[in-house]
Amino acid sequence: MFDLIIRGATLADGRRDIDIGIKGEHIIAVAPSLGGDTGSEIAAHGRLVCPPFIDPHVHLDSTLSLGLPRMNASGTLLEGIALWGELKPALTAEAIYNRAKQLCLWSMARGTLAIRSHVDICDDRLLAVDALLALRAEMKPWLDIQLVAFPQDGFSRYPGSERNLLRALDKGVDIVGGIPHFERTMEDGAMSVRALMRIAAERGLMVDMHCDETDDPLSRHIETLAAQTLAHGMGGRVAGSHLTSMHSMDNYYVSKLIPLIHEAGVAAIANPLINITLQGRHDTYPKRRGMTRVKELMQAGITVGFGHDCVMDPWYPLGSHNMLEVANMALHVGQLTGIADMQSCFAAVTENSARIMNLPDYGIKPGCYADLLILQAADPVEAIRISAERLFVLRRGKILAQATPRASTLHFNGLETVVDFTRANLAAQ
Ligand code: FE2
Numbered sequence: 001m002f003d004l005i006i007r008g009a010t011l012a013d014g015r016r017d018i019d020i021g022i023k024g025e026h027i028i029a030v031a032p033s034l035g036g037d038t039g040s041e042i043a044a045h046g047r048l049v050c051p052p053f054i055d056p057h058v059h060l061d062s063t064l065s066l067g068l069p070r071m072n073a074s075g076t077l078l079e080g081i082a083l084w085g086e087l088k089p090a091l092t093a094e095a096i097y098n099r100a101k102q103l104c105l106w107s108m109a110r111g112t113l114a115i116r117s118h119v120d121i122c123d124d125r126l127l128a129v130d131a132l133l134a135l136r137a138e139m140k141p142w143l144d145i146q147l148v149a150f151p152q153d154g155f156s157r158y159p160g161s162e163r164n165l166l167r168a169l170d171k172g173v174d175i176v177g178g179i180p181h182f183e184r185t186m187e188d189g190a191m192s193v194r195a196l197m198r199i200a201a202e203r204g205l206m207v208d209m210h211c212d213e214t215d216d217p218l219s220r221h222i223e224t225l226a227a228q229t230l231a232h233g234m235g236g237r238v239a240g241s242h243l244t245s246m247h248s249m250d251n252y253y254v255s256k257l258i259p260l261i262h263e264a265g266v267a268a269i270a271n272p273l274i275n276i277t278l279q280g281r282h283d284t285y286p287k288r289r290g291m292t293r294v295k296e297l298m299q300a301g302i303t304v305g306f307g308h309d310c311v312m313d314p315w316y317p318l319g320s321h322n323m324l325e326v327a328n329m330a331l332h333v334g335q336l337t338g339i340a341d342m343q344s345c346f347a348a349v350t351e352n353s354a355r356i357m358n359l360p361d362y363g364i365k366p367g368c369y370a371d372l373l374i375l376q377a378a379d380p381v382e383a384i385r386i387s388a389e390r391l392f393v394l395r396r397g398k399i400l401a402q403a404t405p406r407a408s409t410l411h412f413n414g415l416e417t418v419v420d421f422t423r424a425n426l427a428a429q
Helices: 077-090 093-109 127-139 161-171 186-203 221-232 251-264 272-278 294-299 323-333 339-348 351-356 380-386 423-428
Strands: 002-009 018-023 026-031 038-043 053-058 112-120 144-150 206-211 238-242 266-270 304-306 372-375 390-395 398-402 408-412 415-419
Touching: 002 372, 053 304, 053 323, 053 351, 093 112, 093 127, 093 390, 093 398, 112 127, 112 206, 112 351, 127 144, 127 161, 144 161, 161 186, 186 206, 186 221, 206 221, 221 238, 221 251, 221 266, 251 266, 251 294, 266 294, 266 351, 272 323, 294 304, 294 339, 304 323, 304 339, 304 351, 323 339, 323 380, 339 351, 339 380
Parallel strands: 002 038, 053 112, 112 144, 206 238, 238 266, 266 304
Antiparallel strands: 002 018, 018 026, 372 390, 390 398, 408 415
16 A cells, blocks of 8 residues: 555654655655555654755855856955856856756755756856756756746846846746846836836746845845735745845834735745855944844744855855755854744745745645655754754655765774764663
């Protein structure tokens, strides 16, 4: 009756000793002590079993290009944009494809099975669009990729943006992007939001804009994005990425803004690794953190996801596409150390981001895809704490990646002692 049963799982909601029965590509039963015929079994040994990690914000066209044509000497956002501009003329579709594919391999090994990638359309050749569309199709059996048409150099600022954006959408790019804070004026920024929302509404597409990625407390394009979402009735299909200006905004204004975002059904995507390194650069001390108000947005009932944003590119020299590292950084930067807050950080790289991407049949219940991870951790907090090994990554009921449990053997005081940093290991001592 089952092709595979995962036995003895702990789930993120705290349920223990749960068996997960899989038939074909789907989960068909979730209960203790499943009986019946099985093709094969995997013992979870009480470890955390969860649906895959989701990265709702990354740039596959620039990923792994670190050092090309040179390093970012200042480490700032603006030098990163300038550096990307220097690299763009030398890009080839093949090089973009190969680097992005390498990142996809890292993602799958890390248990990240859905990615929303922005793709720069401010290159009249649209090489990156073609490369990533081909990659999206190739990876489909193993990894879901959504592409956002992203006018990196400004929708009104770069002369060919609108034409290129429409061409990209015609080619099959899924989502409308934007960068209103990078337009020449606040007014241009607001106009770009209206124009892009109109395009998305006409075509029935989702929207995900880089929005207010600045420390300027008066950068309020999220307000326009929320109002436009209401006007077009597009709640649940629009996300504001970064929203870092909110960190610096006046508290009274924010007390009006957050309910508006909630009313509009706009989701928020923070990118903690990048926000903590790129924001606050004009500050001496005290130095702002820059990340948006994650805790307050979550408390208001707004869906908040966390993205990796960059992996070894002009903006960020580090990373290995580990979404637990992203959750860990958000937890620290946002002082999200309460037990419910820590669990929310795990949700932000799993179920929240799946909701933002409108992924169908995501989760652990009958009818969902058998896309599952077995982590070397007892619960979500431990997974974040030790950046748990992904022991099994299942995609559509089949093993996609496997890792051996991480452990060190100490030859200490005449004894051999195994240390794996988990609480189970502590309990066994
Ligand atoms: Fe980004």
